[in-house]
Amino acid sequence: MTRALLVVMDSVGIGGAPDAAAFGDEGSNTVGHILDARGAMGLALPNLAELGLFQALAHSSERAWDDAQPRPNATWAVGREVGRGKDTPSGHWEITGLPVMTPPQVFEALESSFPTELLNALISKGDLPGILGDKHASGVPVIRELGEEHMRTGKPIVYTSADSVLQIAAHEESFGLDQLYDLCRIAREICDGYRVGRIIARPFVGTARDDFERTGNRRDFTMPPPEDTILDTMTAAGRQVMAMGKISDIYAGRGISETRKTHGNMPLFDLTLDALDELQEGGLLFANFVDFDTEFGHARDPLGYAKALEEFDERLPELFAKMAPEDLLVITADHGNDPTWSGTDHTREQVPILIKSETLDPAGLGIRPFADIGATIADYLGVPGTAHGTSVLPLLGEKQ
The missing domain is CATH 3.40.720.10 (Alkaline Phosphatase, subunit A)
Structure with missing residues (x-):
């Protein structure tokens, strides 16, 4: 063969x-x-x-x-x-x-990384109360930093890195896996106009900062x-x-x-x-x-x-x-x-x-x-x- x-x-x-x-x-x-x-x-x-x-x-x-x-x-x-x-x-x-x-487009600013127009569109089309993050971050630390506030407010955690990427972290149970995926699809449509390489869904579980952990249900929405x-x-x-x-x-x-x-x-x-x-x-x-x-x-x-x-x-x-x-x-x-x-x-x-x-x-x-x-x-x-x-x-x- x-x-x-x-x-x-x-x-x-x-x-x-x-x-x-x-x-x-x-x-x-x-x-x-x-x-x-x-x-x-x-x-x-x-x-x-x-x-x-x-x-x-x-x-x-x-x-x-x-x-x-x-x-x-x-x-x-x-x-x-x-x-x-x-x-x-x-x-x-x-x-x-x-x-x-x-x-593709990268978001170089370490803080306030994303254009205001992009985030406003994501909040509006995703029917969100707002977002957390908006900065360069690593996945596990940013979840530990903002995960409890995310669960309390319903605001997803949106962050980036040196790559052309917009990552959205959300709790699998309190926010919901399907809602996270739907939000990433919305972000993919918005980010096509910015030539962003990937939108990544980063689901996590746990009840508090010390036991938050990412799950294997990550999904990439790629250009x-x-x-x-x-x-x-x-x-x-x-x-x-x-x-x-x-x-x-x-x-x-x-x-x-x-x-x-x-x-x-x-x-x-x-x-x-x-x-x-x-x-x-x-x-x-x-x-x-x-x-x-x-x-x-x-x-x-x-x-x-x-x-x-x-x-x-x-x-x-x-x-x-x-x-x-x-x-x-x-x-x-x-x-x-x-x-x-x-x-x-x-x-x-x-x-x-x-x-x-x-x-x-x-x-x-x-x-x-x-x-x-x-x-x-x-x-x-x-x-x-x-x-x-x-x-x-x-x-x-x-x-x-």
Whole structure:
């Protein structure tokens, strides 16, 4: 069977972006600094190491890592984003052949972040008593700060970050999950005029500041890609595109045949393994493992991030065992989120590109633009690509 699996380890960057300083991120390195935080323990990632993760890390950061790593038995490269973003949609869209050269609107003011006209429209169309927040914030702290007032007044918590995003946090029970989703749909319509990349519903539960916690019922309402990606070219060719986790949200449902969701990296791994049994000849399975980013990167928790990487690595042999000999696996990331960095935002980094197939000889391919991933998958599956990216298949020999 000739199928493709594209797995995004959300935010697993490897430093070295040449334009990191322009984003305030010079010196950031998600995997490298997690290794530093672990100290003598290192990172037990034998399967990612065999795919070439540490060779990519060393090539990207130009730093010699102490851990002696085995020679990869797969193809590795360093992915460099050419578009002007470091958020989830821009990274994913470029991976699938659409660099974002004109970034969406960001709200730069740390306080009173949103235009008054935008908030007035949201309050009016959402029939709200008002809003709380209106600033840059991180999800859990802002819920603890304003959650009790939100429950008392019925005013949702509206906040942003360095990304092009408007986030709305509300209590699942006192405000209601359906009302939160409806409000986010209203915000999506309003924010189309401002070119805001994502509206994110951030539901939480609890009774007071000390026990508030976010639930797994997050939903992203994303601006659609402005041009076709390889997901569009695949579905136009009648191919199956199975979207796991939040992939469908990232593409506003475009180019998706089927969506499956769950909460947590390990349940998503289970779901991905099951879906692989149903992936048709010539199809693509596309999964995003978001917990690295949301639970550990933004939370600035390097040790928790390290454990999550090791848990993911332990499951990879199950995925390898389910792959047919002619399947193509690409494991990559969409941006960085260095858990040792200042602030709570994403970091502009290069990412690993790890390619495994029993049909291809392993190789090290140096630095490649993100869009080469989409071009390679399209080439492998025999469907049209986009105007961006170059397939690496001509650089790889076929196994005899």
